[in-house]
Amino acid sequence: MTSSVNEIITHLLRRLRQVQKNFGMPATSDTNTRLADAVDSMGLVEFVGVLAEDFGVSPEMVDEAVARKYGTIADVARCLQAAGLMLPPVPMQSTADANQTKEFSRDATRSVQPKSMAPSQDKNALGWLVSTAARLPDQIQTAAEMNDILGRPPGWLESHAGIRQRRLWGNQVAVAAACEAAHECLSRTKLAASEVSVLLVTSEAPPMPVGLAAALHHQLGLGPEAVALEVGGACTGFLATWWTAMKILPSAPVILVISIESHSQYLALGPGPAGEAAALFGDAAAACVLCDQPVNPTAVPIRAIVHRSDGSGARLLQVERGRSGLFELRMQGVALAGRAVRAMAQSVRDLVEGQGLKVTDLAAVVVHGGNGRLPNLIALQLDLPPERIWSQTANTGNLGSASLPVAWALQPRALSGPVAWTAVGAGLTWAAALTGG
Numbered sequence: 001m002t003s004s005v006n007e008i009i010t011h012l013l014r015r016l017r018q019v020q021k022n023f024g025m026p027a028t029s030d031t032n033t034r035l036a037d038a039v040d041s042m043g044l045v046e047f048v049g050v051l052a053e054d055f056g057v058s059p060e061m062v063d064e065a066v067a068r069k070y071g072t073i074a075d076v077a078r079c080l081q082a083a084g085l086m087l088p089p090v091p092m093q094s095t096a097d098a099n100q101t102k103e104f105s106r107d108a109t110r111s112v113q114p115k116s117m118a119p120s121q122d123k124n125a126l127g128w129l130v131s132t133a134a135r136l137p138d139q140i141q142t143a144a145e146m147n148d149i150l151g152r153p154p155g156w157l158e159s160h161a162g163i164r165q166r167r168l169w170g171n172q173v174a175v176a177a178a179c180e181a182a183h184e185c186l187s188r189t190k191l192a193a194s195e196v197s198v199l200l201v202t203s204e205a206p207p208m209p210v211g212l213a214a215a216l217h218h219q220l221g222l223g224p225e226a227v228a229l230e231v232g233g234a235c236t237g238f239l240a241t242w243w244t245a246m247k248i249l250p251s252a253p254v255i256l257v258i259s260i261e262s263h264s265q266y267l268a269l270g271p272g273p274a275g276e277a278a279a280l281f282g283d284a285a286a287a288c289v290l291c292d293q294p295v296n297p298t299a300v301p302i303r304a305i306v307h308r309s310d311g312s313g314a315r316l317l318q319v320e321r322g323r324s325g326l327f328e329l330r331m332q333g334v335a336l337a338g339r340a341v342r343a344m345a346q347s348v349r350d351l352v353e354g355q356g357l358k359v360t361d362l363a364a365v366v367v368h369g370g371n372g373r374l375p376n377l378i379a380l381q382l383d384l385p386p387e388r389i390w391s392q393t394a395n396t397g398n399l400g401s402a403s404l405p406v407a408w409a410l411q412p413r414a415l416s417g418p419v420a421w422t423a424v425g426a427g428l429t430w431a432a433a434l435t436g437g
Contacts, residue, residue: 003087008077011087015054016073019047022380028073035070040160042373044070045338046380055085059338125301126246128294129435133184134286134409135177136396139170146279151271157279162372166282166397168264174207178260178285179219185256185289189296193221197252199228200244202237204400204426205281207262216258227252235368236307236425237401239433242290243307250292259402260285280371282397286405303418304351305433308343337377340370340424345381347432348420355418355434359384363417363436368403368424369393378422401425 003011009031016038017027028038039047052059065083066076142165143157150157157163169177186193199222201213208215213228222228233240238259245255267278291299344367352359359382367378372394379386390407393399399406404421415436422432 003081003085005074005077005081007087008080008085009074011054012051012073012077015050016047019043019050022046031074031077032072034072035076038073042162042337042377045341046377048338049342049381051080054087055080056088057085059342061085125303126305127249127302128291128299129302130289130291130295130299131185131188132286132288132405132409133181133188134284134402134406135181136406137167137169137172137177137283139168139172140165141168146269149269150276150279152276161280162374162376162394163280163397164372164394166279167284169207169262169283174260174262174283174285175212175215175219178216178258178287181285181287182216182220182256182258185287189289189291191254191289191295194223195254196220196222196226196256198245198248198255199226200231200241200255200257201228201260202231202233202241202257202401203260203262204232204234204237205261205263205266205283207260207265212260216260220256233401233429233431234425234427235370235398235400235403236423236427236429236431238286238404239305239421239423239431240307240429242302242433243305243431245290246302246305249290253292255290256287257290257405258285258287259400259405261400261402263397263400280398282399284396284399284402284406286402286409288405300419300435301437303434303437304355305431306347306351307429307431308347309427309429311427337370337374339428340430341374341377341381343424343428343430344368344422344432345378347430348382348422351432351434352418352420357418361417362388362420363415364388364390364411364419366390366404366407366411366419366421368422370398370424 013028013031019039020027025039025043035044048059048062052062065085066079070076143163144154147154147156199213199217201216203212206212213230217226217228231237231241231244241257245257249255262283263281264283267281269275269278348365349359352362365378365382365384365388367375367389369375369391375389375391375393376386379389390411392407392410393403396406404423418437419435420432421435424430
């Protein structure tokens, strides 16, 4: 039997208030309130995800039921009822009970100390992360400066995208900065450039259109026998290099990975959706050394890694050349954020459970932030305290493939448990890795 419109309205209001509380927003009681006024884009992503779970369908089916138009609460209820979606037959928890359960779960999570993985599992490590280094550009562009360029009021970018500032290369040479990070990595491991077997380079916004891996290979002074490869994957690129590296270890015992991004070279700020999308992205470079053996005391074992693709999601993020000659991003923001959050959270769950662990065993989760607010959504999805979610996006902008190594390199840490890494990239692709223990 199909749920009545009134029953669905009551349920929507209950769930909406729960999401509003989690996001620190005032509660809504009027069924004629537009959802766009009740929650922001990230709140809507969470709300749609919650409804999908309640109705036992996918978030995409909720989107289709309302024709991707989230009007008033009453409008949404009528659309869901017309689509034949039914509420669970058992009574839902009251708002107070649901919130109490949520808070108890979060408090319990904070009190649990991360568990170390069994030492006997060391022999099963796929490879070892032995050093990481990052380079951020000197030039800082604040959110206030970007709001002026975008023609938006003060505080708009901070509240809309959770970004306080971003980094730009300006007159700095991005390739030189990337080489500095690579040299630092090798120095820490006491390895010479001549010992590098393979150089893997990834970038979604390369500082030079062709020959990037060869240019880095030359400036690093690697020998001609050291293979130089470029690996795609956009924001998933860093984990794509890891996946590739694990396939060629130990035949290539020392692998140098470089991620280098120059988004400001391609994306122009300005009023309108394309210019506002450009404001999300920053520049950076990072490097890491992967080995088949723990060559130094701080080496971290890589336990598992997965990489997935679904080309049907390509429409959510497309890049086109604009009239100025620069590129413009076309994003379906809410749908893209929802898909990204769910994919990253689920990939972490699957990877952790596949290793016989629980999400609460994780000491940290290093996440790719498409914007500065996505990490908190990941925390909600995984029911982990925000301090266990590592991201620098709020202070750097979306760094594409460099977001994960930068977050890892800049995070003060003394960890005794496993760490998950996860990212989503255009295409769509997504990946996750498990390290440490």
